[in-house]
Structure formats: C-alpha cells, structure tokens
Amino acid sequence: MASDGDTVFGKILRGEIPCDQVYGDDLCIAFRDGQPQAPVHLLVIPREPIPQLADATDAHQQLLGHLLLVAARVAKLEGLQSWRTVINSGAEAGQTVFHLHVHVIGGRPLAWPPG
Ligand code: AMP
Numbered sequence: 001m002a003s004d005g006d007t008v009f010g011k012i013l014r015g016e017i018p019c020d021q022v023y024g025d026d027l028c029i030a031f032r033d034g035q036p037q038a039p040v041h042l043l044v045i046p047r048e049p050i051p052q053l054a055d056a057t058d059a060h061q062q063l064l065g066h067l068l069l070v071a072a073r074v075a076k077l078e079g080l081q082s083w084r085t086v087i088n089s090g091a092e093a094g095q096t097v098f099h100l101h102v103h104v105i106g107g108r109p110l111a112w113p114p115g
Pocket of ligand 1 (some may be wrong): 008017019032033034035036043087088094096097098100
C-alpha cells in the first residue's frame with residue numbers, strides 16, 4: 001500500500017509539528033513517544049512513509065535492519081540494558097499511526113504476554 005505520508009509522523013518528519021528527537025540520519029529519526037508507557041519510550045521511524053510492516057517489501061530489507069540497529073543504539077544511549085522493541089502492524093494489533101514505527105520501551109519491568 002502506498003502512502004502520501006499524511007500522518008502525524010509525516011508532519012513530524014516535515015517539521016510541521018515538534019518532537020523530542022534523540023537521533024536522526026539519512027534513513028530514519030528517533031524521538032520520545034508523546035504518551036510514554038515506561039520511563040523510556042522512544043519511536044524509531046523511517047523517513048520513507050511505509051504505512052505498516054505488512055506493506056514492507058524485499059526492497060526494504062536493508063532499511064528494516066537499519067531501524068532495528070538504530071532502536072538498539074538509542075536504547076543503549078538512554079542507558080538501557082534491557083528493553084522491548086515493538087512493531088504494531090494493523091489496527092487490531094494496536095497500530096494507531098499508519099507510518100511504520102518501532103517502539104523502544106524500557107526502564108521498568110515489562111510483563112509478557114502483552115495485552
Ligand atoms: P501505535 O499505536 O503502535 O501506532 O503507536 C503510535 C504511538 O505514537 C503511540 O505510542 C503514541 O503515543 C505516539 N504518538 C502519536 N502522536 C505523537 C506525537 N505527536 N509525538 C510523539 N508521539 C506520538
């Protein structure tokens with residue numbers, strides 16, 4: 001599924017609304033979630049507006065790997081030794097913003113399974 005990038009994360013990428021950015025490079029940015037679910041809650045988003053993981057293709061293999069490496073990098077920059085990475089794909093999985101993003105959540109004990 002193509003996307004015109006007209007989501008709240010597209011607006012953040014275009015500088016139309018602010019975010020608390022902690023990392024950025026040519027492929028992605030990372031910023032603090034506006035409604036943190038833990039002491040550390042970051043979002044890593046690609047600059048390319050892929051709506052959800054289900055829309056990723058083989059052409060995105062390198063990008064997807066990069067997002068996970070950046071997730072680990074920013075988690076460690078935040079001082080975390082343990083954390084959870086989450087990618088919700090689809091509304092029933094809890095996705096609310098249809099611009100692919102990796103949650104990085106940590107700083108407290110995390111239960112499993114998730115709700
Ligand atoms: P998901 O439910 O997986 O789609 O996650 C979307 C996340 O984006 C939620 O955790 C929201 O709190 C977060 N979010 C939505 N709008 C903003 C915003 N303007 N700045 C920071 N985080 C946001």
